[in-house]
Amino acid sequence: MDWVLKKGAISVSNRLILISHAPTAATRSPAFPRDEPLDAHGLADATALAGALPRADDVRCGPALRCTQTATALGLTPAVDEGLRDGELGRWAGRTLDDVAADEPNAVAAWLTDPAAAPHGGESLHDLLDRTGGWLRAVPDKGRTVIAVTHPMVIRALVVNAIAATPASFWRIDIAPLTKTVLRGGAGRWTLRATASPLR
Structure with a gap:
């Protein structure tokens, strides 16, 4: 069993298993x-992995169709x-x-180098890190196993938050x-246990 320090006391840590959704036409x-x-x-790949994940106390997924389909194919019933x-x-x-870089090279350069830039009209990297950091802080500190099916961008942002890395580190995580x-911890203290490892 794993433990984490919390304000001078020791409490049981959570295990957070972040699953990257299966491929789509765009991701290929x-x-x-x-x-x-x-x-x-x-x-088919996700369906073949049904039953490969451990039992969880809480299963969640992002709202996008590719996340809900991945979770269902893996045999999960997420919120x-x-x-x-x-x-x-x-x-x-x-x-x-490549298309965007050809049309908007300066915008792409800004997006990749300035965490506050959102030249596409969506979220900046700072916005994404703030949002995912809030999500991570809200994980109850109850020694539970939580499975979350989500997107590569979100997982990268959660890792950056968990290990208190700089925003530039986001682009160095595959x-x-x-x-x-897999993250272990809670109460603002997380440890990175595994990154992008096979489900089986």
Whole structure:
């Protein structure tokens, strides 16, 4: 059993298992996805992994179709959690990074280097980190196992928050589809146990 310090006391820590949704047509492109379903291969891959996850006290997923479909295919019955929604990329949704970079090179450069920039009209990296940081702080400190099916951007942001890394670290974290990232802790003290490891 794991433990975490909390204001001079010791309490049982949570296990937070973050699952990256299965592939879609956009994520295979790669493109910034809209709210689209899993592609046939992604759905089959997720279905083949049903039963691979441990029993959880709480199961959540982002509201996007690709998250709810992944959770269902994995044999989970999640509660939809708006705090796990994908980063909002405004007018870039549905387009590839190469296309956007060709049309708006200065905007892409700003997005990749300035955490406060939101040239696409959606969320800035600061906004995403603030939102996911609030979600992480709200995880009850009860020594529970929580499974959350969400997006690579959200998982990267949660890792940055968990280990108190700089915003620039966000771009150095790679989260593949249908992988798990595991955090342990609570009460503002988290440890990164595994990043983008296979579900089985």
